[in-house]
Amino acid sequence: MANEKSQTEVRLSKEGSVATIRFVPAAGVNIFSSRVIGTLGTVIEKVAADPHVRFVVFRGDGRVFLAGADISEMQQFTEDQARAFAQNGHNVFNAIEALPQVTFAAMNGHAMGGGCELAMSCDFRLLVKDGKIGQPETRLGLIPGWGGTQRITRYVGLGQARRLLFSGDVISAEEALRIGLVDEVLPSADELDAALVRWFKMLAPGSPAAVARAKRALLQRDEIEEFGKCFCASDAREGTTAFIEKRKPGWATWEPQT
Secondary structure: OOOHHHHOEEEEEEEOOEEEEEEEOOOOOOOEOHHHHHHHHHHHHHHHOOOOOOEEEEEEOOOOOEOOEOHHHHOOOOHHHHHHHHHHHHHHHHHHHOOOOEEEEEEOOOEEOHHHHHHHHOOEEEEEOOOEEEOOHHHHOOOOOOOHHHHHHHHHHHHHHHHHHHHOOEEEHHHHHHHOOOOEEEOOHHHHHHHHHHHHHHHOOOOHHHHHHHHHHHHHOOHHHHHHHHHHOHHHHHHHHHHHHOOOOOOOOOOOOO
């Protein structure tokens, strides 16, 4: 019988320009199994191809956001099985990071291990004040396998990354905010919706196409190429014309970019 914790469902919904990817536990807490990773990958492909989505929000139901990987599944891994498991997770989390839309991890509770890795794949991270976050893998004789060792240094620097990874320490929301691992701490999960609306409003003035190119430049470090491609789309012409004419620009619907 499969571990009940591995029966997390991945549900996609859409309201206007916002797509929500929700993790729902059948029992226990949300946790990543190979099946969940595969389902998530399929959902991400669908979202990436939707030109009407501007924002993507990852949310968790239940007591935690995501408790990490399915330890019972990993316990009997061979080296080859572990490599395949890590590669699958890398593929999916890299796809999340590369989404052309702006992404948020709206964390209603703890984000451990793989949950922290998913959150770090997002553009922004919101965490409730009683939530904790971290990479405790070394306490299990493991290391993060889905990009965590690489992404964490971008947010907290190499020194803090060493401390967190080597110790396996799980830190409070306030500590995570202080060192840059999360972007905002909310009093409770009830505040997440209002906070997201505020973030959407702040980010709305930017051209969807330009934001997608900025994300690509950040990831690929090819700013010159992405700058040039801005002039293949209508938004560069519209944005500069609107500036000269002293009016608000009317952005085109985002379209898949080459």
